[in-house]
Amino acid sequence: MTLQDWKQWPAQDPPADFAERTVEAMLRASASPRPRRLDRKWAFGLAFAATLAAAGAWAAVELTRPRVTSPLPATPPAPAACAQTPEATAARVAGPAVVASSAPSVVPPAPIVRPRPSATASAPPPAPSASAPEIRNIRTPRCECAPNAGFCTCVD
Amino acid sequence: MAAAPDTPGLGVVAPRPEEIDAATLEACRKRDRASLQRFVLTYQRTVFAFLSRMLGHGPHVEDVAQEVFVKACGGLPRFDPSGPARVSTWLLGIASHAAIDHRRRNRRKLVSLEEVAPGVDARTPELEQQRRELLGAFERAASRLDDDQRAVFVLAEFHELGMAEIARTLGVPENTVKTRLFRARERMRAMLEGVREE
Numbered sequence: 195m196t197l198q199d200w201k202q203w204p205a206q207d208p209p210a211d212f213a214e215r216t217v218e219a220m221l222r223a224s225a226s227p228r229p230r231r232l233d234r235k236w237a238f239g240l241a242f243a244a245t246l247a248a249a250g251a252w253a254a255v256e257l258t259r260p261r262v263t264s265p266l267p268a269t270p271p272a273p274a275a276c277a278q279t280p281e282a283t284a285a286r287v288a289g290p291a292v293v294a295s296s297a298p299s300v301v302p303p304a305p306i307v308r309p310r311p312s313a314t315a316s317a318p319p320p321a322p323s324a325s326a327p328e329i330r331n332i333r334t335p336r337c338e339c340a341p342n343a344g345f346c347t348c349v350d
Numbered sequence: 351m352a353a354a355p356d357t358p359g360l361g362v363v364a365p366r367p368e369e370i371d372a373a374t375l376e377a378c379r380k381r382d383r384a385s386l387q388r389f390v391l392t393y394q395r396t397v398f399a400f401l402s403r404m405l406g407h408g409p410h411v412e413d414v415a416q417e418v419f420v421k422a423c424g425g426l427p428r429f430d431p432s433g434p435a436r437v438s439t440w441l442l443g444i445a446s447h448a449a450i451d452h453r454r455r456n457r458r459k460l461v462s463l464e465e466v467a468p469g470v471d472a473r474t475p476e477l478e479q480q481r482r483e484l485l486g487a488f489e490r491a492a493s494r495l496d497d498d499q500r501a502v503f504v505l506a507e508f509h510e511l512g513m514a515e516i517a518r519t520l521g522v523p524e525n526t527v528k529t530r531l532f533r534a535r536e537r538m539r540a541m542l543e544g545v546r547e548e
Contacts, residue, residue, distance in 0.1 A: 201507065203488050205395075206402035206411050213390040216416050217383060220390075220423040224381055 368392060369436055379426050390419055396438055396509070397445050403504045404449035404497075406489070414452050418445045435518055442509060443519040446501045453497050491541035498522075499534040506531050 339346035370378075370392050377385035397418055401411045421444050429440055492500060501520060505511045513531075517524040 203403060203492075203508075204407075205399035205508075206407045208394045208398045208415065209412065212394055212412065212415070213387050216390050216394075216419045217386045219416055220386055220420050221381060221383065223420045224423060 369438060372431055375426070375429075375431055375437070378423070381423075386423065393438060393441050394419075397441060399508060400442055400445050400504060401449055403492070403508060404446070404500060405452060406493075410452070410456075414448050415445075418448050421448070435515075439511065439515050439519050442505065442511070443521070446505070446520055450497045450501065487542065491538055494541060495534055495537060499530045499537070502527055502530040503534040503538070 337346040337348040370389055374385045374388055378389050394415065397415050398411060401414050401418075405411055405414065418441065422441055425444070429437070431437070435443075492503075495503065498520075502516055505516045505519065511519065513524050513527050516527045516531075520527070
């Protein structure tokens with residue numbers, strides 16, 4: 195057998211009415227509007243491009259927006275009557291009964307001035323390992339101040 | 351084995367169809383029914399010959415052939431008759447893509463000749479049996495070719511297209527066509543060796 199014998203391979207013949215039916219199909223296809231169908235690869239491409247554009251827009255907005263540092267939380271003002279005077283301290287140590295008897299004249303309460311940490315301070319920050327636990331343990335005492343007593347009873 | 355060119359559908363190289371004239375082509379673009387019918391009648395045998403060798407015989411060939419003509423009708427406005435491709439070559443390009451698509455979709459194997467080709471001529475039963483065995487062997491050998499190699503082989507062997515024409519038809523470089531044709535011929539030769547020895 196040679197490759198020339200290949201030429202004997204029979205071909206299928208078209209049926210007699212093929213042309214007529216095909217012309218009908220051609221005319222039908224050209225008459226009906228072609229549905230706009232997205233090819234799958236185009237759909238994937240469009241989705242990918244949309245994702246890229248959205249990510250790019252988000253990144254541009256994020257990178258160009260000025261960074262706003264959050265302000266320090268406002269220090270809650272100490273109660274005016276809760277003065278850290280020596281008398282108040284003594285009263286806190288000795289208890290309310292002792293203090294009541296030795297109450298001197300009314301001393302105007304001095305405002306508490308707490309040093310605020312400065313961002314431009316040149317002092318190096320404290321070592322975090324040693325001092326951090328102590329700072330965390332500071333408690334603000336709850337104080338009950340009598341209106342005209344000039345002292346407060348504070349409970350830790 | 352002698353060729354039987356007069357027997358319809360039996361073997362032989364597909365005759366090069368008379369190319370349709372420019373006026374008819376222009377009328378086809380305007381969806382003129384008579385011109386479209388002439389267009390189909392001119393090229394239907396070529397398309398059927400190609401598709402039946404690519405896909406095997408059967409009713410699916412008719413479906414794919416109709417798909418080819420409908421696609422061609424839609425693409426006619428873009429076809430340039432003064433370009434390098436003839437209408438038949440252009441149509442075979444559409445047919446080859448449709449055939450490869452069809453095979454990929456259906457993973458269809460070639461239908462054996464015994465199933466689809468009842469006796470096509472009135473030779474003696476012995477000769478007919480021998481012929482059918484021989485053609486069955488060709489079908490089996492061809493079914494082992496890749497789709498691309500098969501398309502190149504059929505176009506080169508049955509439609510007598512040159513390398514450049516096949517390259518244009520399939521949209522691949524000419525060297526690729528040469529390689530595919532060489533490999534297809536080698537494989538066919540190797541697969542048919544056993545048949546020759548028998």
